[in-house]
Amino acid sequence: MPMTLQVLYPISDGTTFDDAYYQSKHMALVDEHMGAHIESQVVTKGLAGGPDTPPGFHAVATFVFADQGALDATLAASGPVLADLPNFTNVAPQMLIGQTY
Template structure:
C-alpha cells in the first residue's frame, strides 16, 4: 500500500522561510538523494488558514511512496536533505507518515 510523508513548516512568531532557496535548491537536493524512491511530490505554499485567517504553515510538502519499504529506503539517504533545512528556514518541521487512502 502507498504511504506518504508530509513535512509541515508551521508559522509562529519569529519564523522565517526562504521560498526562493526552497524551490530552486532544496527541491533539487530532495530529487538527487530521495528521488528514485518517490512516486510523486506536491508542495503547497501557505496562503490562508480559511477566509480572513492567516496561514498556519509556511509550506507543506507531501511525498508519496509505493510502500513502506520505499519510504524507508528514502529515509536512509535523506541525511543531506535534512541537513539542508536550516539553509531556508528556522522552523523545526513537523512530519506525518501515513497510509494513502485515496
Template sequence: MALSLQVIYPITDDTHFDYDYYLGTHMPMVGEHMGAHIASVLVTKGLASGPDAPPESYAVATMTFADQSALDAALGAAGPVVADIANFTNTRPQMLIGEVIA
C-alpha cells in the same frame, strides 16, 4: 500499500522561510537524494488557514511512496536533505507519515 510523508513548516513568532532557496535548491536536493524512491511530490505554499485567516504554515511538502520499503529507502537517504533545512528556515518542521487511503 501506498504511504505518504508530509513535511509541514509551521509559522511561529520570529521564524522565516526562504521560498526561493526552498524551490531552487532544497527541492532539487530532495530529488537528487530521495527521488529514486518517491512516486510523486506536491509542494503547497500556505496562503490562508480559512476564510480571512492568515496561514499557519509556510509550506507543506507531500511525497508519496509505493510501499514501506520505498519510504524506508528514501528516509535512509535523507540525511543531506534534513541537514539543509537550516539553510532556508528556522522553524521546526513537523512530519506526518501516513497510509494513502484516497
C-alpha cells in the same frame, strides 16, 4: 499499500522561510538524494488558513511512495536534505507518515 510523508513548516512568531531557496535548491536536493524512491510529490505554499485567516504553515510538502520499503529507503537517504534545513528556515518541521486510501 501506498505510504505518504508530509513535511509541515509551521508559522509562529519569529519563524523565517526562504521560499525561493526552498523551490530552487532544497527541492533539487530532495530529487537528487530521495527522488528515486518517490512516486509523486507536491508542495503547497501556505497562503491562508481560511477566509480572512492567516496561514498556519509556510509550506507543506507531500511525498507518495509505493510502499513502506520505498519510504524507508527515502528516510535512509535523507541526511543531506535534513542538513540543508538551516539554509532556508529556522522552523523545526513537523512530519506525518501515513497510508493512503
